[in-house]
Amino acid sequence: MQPDSVKNIGIIGAGLMGHGIAQIFAHEGYRVSVYDANDDALKTLRQRIKKNLEIFMLLGITDNSRANQCLENIRVCSSISEAAGSADVIIEAINENKGLKKELFRELEHIIGSETVVCTNTSAISITELSESLSYRERFVGTHFWNPPHILPCVEIVKGLYTSEEVFEGVCRLMKRVKKEPVRVLRDVPGFLGNRLQHAMWREAISLVEKGVASAEDVDKVVKFGFGLRLCFIGPFETADLAGLDLTYEVQKYLFPYLDNSPVPSPKLENLVESGFTGVKAGRGFYSWTKDKVQQLI
């Protein structure tokens, strides 16, 4: 797959992720065709992207003419075949439901061209499993954008067992073209890279609060005012090299037996979820949330 030959992008699913992904490509000059099974998602698509672009204009990331061109590059489609039929690359961003996704990928077998590359934005489902029975499985790859996709640079490019090297590298180059930072995930492991790191930290963070070592607020403070700021610029391996690997090794020898290694989520998290305390959307999670407090956060 040669990124130079890519002109048309098909997006299936125009929700939280799909609309932002459509914006990324349209803003960089690609023709983007979008389909969603829900009419409302399609009706509000342009408005949602327009709002994002207005913020980009205020921040100087784009100007009026590029913003207008971006909106012009987007075509709202009334069927999957309209969005996918002439696409060089398709990005699926429908709900995280294995059955639904598999059904869609089977349908695409009858629609897409012989060179079309199909990407899935799944957060966690195995790329190999999603593609194993497809006729185009060597042209199938994971592209895990981070939310919000039009803002965060990271995209994990995940190689399934059947993904060809050419497609894998071609998609990495395409992401660079649209100013993203592709990260190569060479083996299809659950959680890819980012979610494994994130949930490993959450397991320890929740465990510390559960054991009464510190409050949720103080654990958050260690990240916000300690290593979190550093992590904006320096990754964990660079930090380890900076600290000294001899020190890192000694600390790990001493510390690892004390870290939480539970194979199941903590009872505290389970209790919160079962009590309906699901976080910001419920007004209560580890913290109590008011509208004002949420606005301060995002």
Ligand code: NAI
């Ligand atoms: P969403 O619920 O906001 O949007 C999904 C959209 O897909 C809906 O508008 C729905 O109508 C549409 N849809 C469902 N079945 C369809 C079908 N067969 N054909 C066409 N459209 C269909 O979901 P969201 O959050 O955008 O997630 C999409 C994917 O991105 C999921 O796989 C999710 O795991 C992944 N993801 C989500 C992130 C997040 O923070 N929300 C971050 C990274 C990945």
